[in-house]
Amino acid sequence: MGQTVKHFIAGEFSDGQGQHRLAITNPATQGELAQLTFASRAQIDTAITAAADAFQTWRDVPAPERARLMLRYQALLKEHHDELGELLAMDTGKVFEDAKGDVWRGIEVVEQAANIASNMMGESSENVANGIDTVSYHQPLGVCLGITPFNFPAMIPLWMFPLAIAAGNTFILKPSEQVPLTPVRLIELFIEAGAPKNVVQLIHGGADEVNYLLEHPTIKAVSFVGSSRVGEHIYTTGTRHGKRMQCMMGAKNHMVIMPDADRRSVVNALVGASVGAAGQRCMAISVAVFVGDAKALIGDVVAELRKVGPGAWDDASAAYGPQISQAAKARVLSLIEQGQNEGATCLLDGSQATVDGLPDGNWVGPTVFTDVSPDMSIYQEEIFGPVLCCMNVDSLDDALTMINSLPVGNGTSIFTNHGGAARKFQHEVLVGQVGVNVPIPVPLPFFSFTGWRGSFRGDLHAYGKQAVRFYTETKTVTSRWIYDGDLDQTAEPNMSINLR
Numbered sequence: 001m002g003q004t005v006k007h008f009i010a011g012e013f014s015d016g017q018g019q020h021r022l023a024i025t026n027p028a029t030q031g032e033l034a035q036l037t038f039a040s041r042a043q044i045d046t047a048i049t050a051a052a053d054a055f056q057t058w059r060d061v062p063a064p065e066r067a068r069l070m071l072r073y074q075a076l077l078k079e080h081h082d083e084l085g086e087l088l089a090m091d092t093g094k095v096f097e098d099a100k101g102d103v104w105r106g107i108e109v110v111e112q113a114a115n116i117a118s119n120m121m122g123e124s125s126e127n128v129a130n131g132i133d134t135v136s137y138h139q140p141l142g143v144c145l146g147i148t149p150f151n152f153p154a155m156i157p158l159w160m161f162p163l164a165i166a167a168g169n170t171f172i173l174k175p176s177e178q179v180p181l182t183p184v185r186l187i188e189l190f191i192e193a194g195a196p197k198n199v200v201q202l203i204h205g206g207a208d209e210v211n212y213l214l215e216h217p218t219i220k221a222v223s224f225v226g227s228s229r230v231g232e233h234i235y236t237t238g239t240r241h242g243k244r245m246q247c248m249m250g251a252k253n254h255m256v257i258m259p260d261a262d263r264r265s266v267v268n269a270l271v272g273a274s275v276g277a278a279g280q281r282c283m284a285i286s287v288a289v290f291v292g293d294a295k296a297l298i299g300d301v302v303a304e305l306r307k308v309g310p311g312a313w314d315d316a317s318a319a320y321g322p323q324i325s326q327a328a329k330a331r332v333l334s335l336i337e338q339g340q341n342e343g344a345t346c347l348l349d350g351s352q353a354t355v356d357g358l359p360d361g362n363w364v365g366p367t368v369f370t371d372v373s374p375d376m377s378i379y380q381e382e383i384f385g386p387v388l389c390c391m392n393v394d395s396l397d398d399a400l401t402m403i404n405s406l407p408v409g410n411g412t413s414i415f416t417n418h419g420g421a422a423r424k425f426q427h428e429v430l431v432g433q434v435g436v437n438v439p440i441p442v443p444l445p446f447f448s449f450t451g452w453r454g455s456f457r458g459d460l461h462a463y464g465k466q467a468v469r470f471y472t473e474t475k476t477v478t479s480r481w482i483y484d485g486d487l488d489q490t491a492e493p494n495m496s497i498n499l500r
């Protein structure tokens with residue numbers, strides 16, 4: 001292609017001027033898609049200053065007008081849905097329907113951002129003391145920063161900048177350096193929709209650029225989505241520098257299968273949830289916990305997984321695409337080997353998978369382990385590949401103990417026809433997103449998306465309508481107005497609690 005990946009700084013699309021340069025490749029072919037040069041310090045400073053200046057006027061643009069920008073943006077994203085899906089498929093290797101799904105889930109957040117005028121409404125109470133009223137307003141914070149991972153290059157940037165900007169902030173997006181092409185197109189379309197110059201900035205970079213941004217005093221709030229290792233670092237650095245933080249991090253998601261669960265639903269759900277998107281989802285099911293006799297289903301699951309495999313983005317028979325990079329593939333293969341060395345039984349080994357006509361893709365076939373114990377690396381680590389660990393327990397209580405003992409708690413599900421078992425599970429499991437007969441329970445953006453325990457740090461108002469709470473300060477105003485001289489202006493209002 002020979003193109004360079006553009007930054008969007010101070011209202012202009014421009015090349016990076018930093019030292020670090022890398023080739024962006026298609027993970028299904030290793031073919032070069034573009035060259036990316038990271039931003040220089042001077043470019044980052046320019047972006048921050050431009051965003052800070054823009055905030056001074058953008059914060060006063062009426063909320064309905066900011067909402068209208070989101071309506072225009074939503075329409076443009078829909079118009080370009082196929083084109084964005086194809087670009088995203090090149091960037092990530094995702095199969096077309098999955099790539100379009102990534103874009104669609106982002107469009108739904110833009111729809112949520114279009115509700116900003118009502119979501120910005122505060123509270124009010126009249127006569128809190130004699131002649132005194134209190135109202136609260138939500139006011140934007142200033143310059144916000146978003147740092148996003150490789151696995152959803154449309155949806156996750158769209159979780160952040162539309163809501164933050166609709167709330168009256170300006171925004172700097174630092175997407176994953178592994179998949180920069182889709183975010184550039186998202187920003188182009190945002191500008192085409194009429195976003196004012198400088199309201200959004202797009203900076204490409206890696207750890208150094210992120211660290212510089214995190215320490216910069218002008219940045220007020222940071223939304224991060226990515227791995228636990230990086231997220232912990234970002235959370236501590238950001239909070240140390242006085243920023244409001246939300247970090248959505250790594251996962252290890254279990255599906256509990258009760259003996260009474262519907263056989264066909266379990267098998268279908270496990271196939272899609274374990275290997276879909278090549279297992280590169282923070283909500284992928286990577287552990288199936290079979291309770292009692294439910295373990296009889298393992299053979300059926302393996303039989304179905306034998307029938308599916310990876311392939312090219314436009315191959316309608318492919319279940320999923322490649323791992324994002326050769327390094328990611330090597331890591332998955334090394335974990336598969338470790339699983340075998342540590343004594344798990346590999347019922348299906350996808351480490352030698354190939355795809356006709358695409359010999360250089362980062363392919364890994366569906367892989368299933370049984371006889372997995374909690375101390376093994378394949379259980380402890382987030383594999384982020386199409387690998388399913390099957391565990392057997394005697395009771396729902398044992399399943400709950402296992403899930404609640406892990407340090408992370410992003411998503412989980414239970415398959416059962418027993419209302420009491422479902423109720424007990426949803427009530428007692430220490431996990432943020434819970435599915436009952438639903439394998440990947442990602443909520444729509446009128447709800448929040450938050451992992452529990454090690455899957456999340458910071459402010460819980462993530463992603464949906466509630467994100468307005470994250471991207472704004474609440475200001476309460478208590479006022480006392482005199483009219484017709486009927487109040488004594490000199491008297492002290494009594495706002496203390498009267499205990500008598």
Ligand code: NAD
Pocket residue numbers: 147148149150151152174175176177205206207208210211225226227228230231233234248249250251281282382384410451455
């Ligand atoms: P990652 O943590 O490697 O990268 C995420 C972002 O952090 C990128 O923009 C990257 O440039 C930046 N980064 C990387 N190293 C850094 C460092 N040392 N200092 C500062 N910034 C750094 O994550 P990834 O591999 O791109 O994405 C996969 C991970 O994201 C998985 O663990 C997955 O579970 C997680 N994820 C979580 C959610 C969620 O909602 N909880 C959603 C999607 C993905």
